[in-house]
Amino acid sequence: MKTRSFKEEYSFEERFGESRDIVAKYPDRVPVIAERFSRCDLPEMEKKKYLVPRDMSVGQFIHILGGRLHLAPGKALFVFVKNTLPRTCDPDILDDFIVPPGTNLDGNFFTFTGLRQSLLGGLKDVSFKATKASQVEFPALHGQSVSYAVLQYGPNGINPPHTHPRSTELLLVVQGQLSVGFVTADNKLFTQMLNQGDVFAFPKGLVHFQKNQSPKIHAVAISAFGSANPGTVSLPKTIFGSGIDNWVLAQSFKTDTNTIEKLVSANSA
Numbered sequence: 001m002k003t004r005s006f007k008e009e010y011s012f013e014e015r016f017g018e019s020r021d022i023v024a025k026y027p028d029r030v031p032v033i034a035e036r037f038s039r040c041d042l043p044e045m046e047k048k049k050y051l052v053p054r055d056m057s058v059g060q061f062i063h064i065l066g067g068r069l070h071l072a073p074g075k076a077l078f079v080f081v082k083n084t085l086p087r088t089c090d091p092d093i094l095d096d097f098i099v100p101p102g103t104n105l106d107g108n109f110f111t112f113t114g115l116r117q118s119l120l121g122g123l124k125d126v127s128f129k130a131t132k133a134s135q136v137e138f139p140a141l142h143g144q145s146v147s148y149a150v151l152q153y154g155p156n157g158i159n160p161p162h163t164h165p166r167s168t169e170l171l172l173v174v175q176g177q178l179s180v181g182f183v184t185a186d187n188k189l190f191t192q193m194l195n196q197g198d199v200f201a202f203p204k205g206l207v208h209f210q211k212n213q214s215p216k217i218h219a220v221a222i223s224a225f226g227s228a229n230p231g232t233v234s235l236p237k238t239i240f241g242s243g244i245d246n247w248v249l250a251q252s253f254k255t256d257t258n259t260i261e262k263l264v265s266a267n268s269a
Helices: 010-025 058-069 235-240 246-252 257-266
Strands: 030-039 046-053 075-081 128-133 147-153 158-161 168-174 178-183 191-193 201-204 207-212 221-226
Touching: 128 158, 147 158, 147 207, 158 235, 168 178, 178 201, 235 257, 246 257
Parallel strands: none
Antiparallel strands: 030 046, 030 075, 128 147, 147 221, 158 207, 168 201, 168 221, 178 191, 178 207
C-alpha cells in the first residue's frame, strides 16, 4: 500500500474547515483535533476530535490526551488547536528589541531610574505603594517578558488580595518582615512569614496578598514578573469599585445592600 507524504497527509485547510464548523456549533469551547500515526510508515491515522473547556491549559489537555491515546515509542502525536483562546503571556518578537518611532536609541533607552526613591523606604499619607517598571513606564521592556515593581509598606500596611493575570510574581523582601499568602483554584491557602532576603513565588493568576508585620517600621520588597505587562486586578477595587449592582453583590456575599454601599463607598475613590 502506497503511503502518502507528511504534506499530503496533513491538509491544514481541511483542519481549519473542520475547526470552523466546530466553533460555529460550540462557541464556548475550544476545538482540538488530535491524530496519532507511526513515524516509520505513516499508516492511516487514528483521529479524534475534542471539545476542551476554555479554562484548561494546553499542557493539562496534552497530559490527559497522552494517557487516553496510549502513546508508545515509535509513535508521534499531532495536535491541531484552533486558536480561540486569549493570549495569557507576552508574544514573541522577531527582533532583538522593539524601538518606538522617533526614539533616540542609546543607553538611556534601556535605563529606567523611576525606582530610586521607592527603595529608600518611608511612606507618607498612605499605608502601601507599588512603583512599577513595566512596559508602560519603561518602553524598552516591550516584548522582553520581564518587569519589576517596588512595594513599600507602612507600619501594618497591606497589599490587598489581588491577581496578576499574565505572570507569576517572584517577591524579594529587602527590608522588614512580611506575612504573605496565596489561594489556589481549589480554595487552599498557602501562607509564609518572610524576613529580609527571603524570596516567595506567587503562581500566575492566583489571588495573593502581603502584610507588613511590624506596627512601627516600614517594609520594602521587590517583585519580578515574567511579563512586561503582568496586569494587576485588585479584588476590593474590582468587586466594589467597578459599578456592579449593589443587589447582585449583596446576594453574592450573603449580606444586605447597606453593608455593600459602605464597601462601595470605601473602594470607589
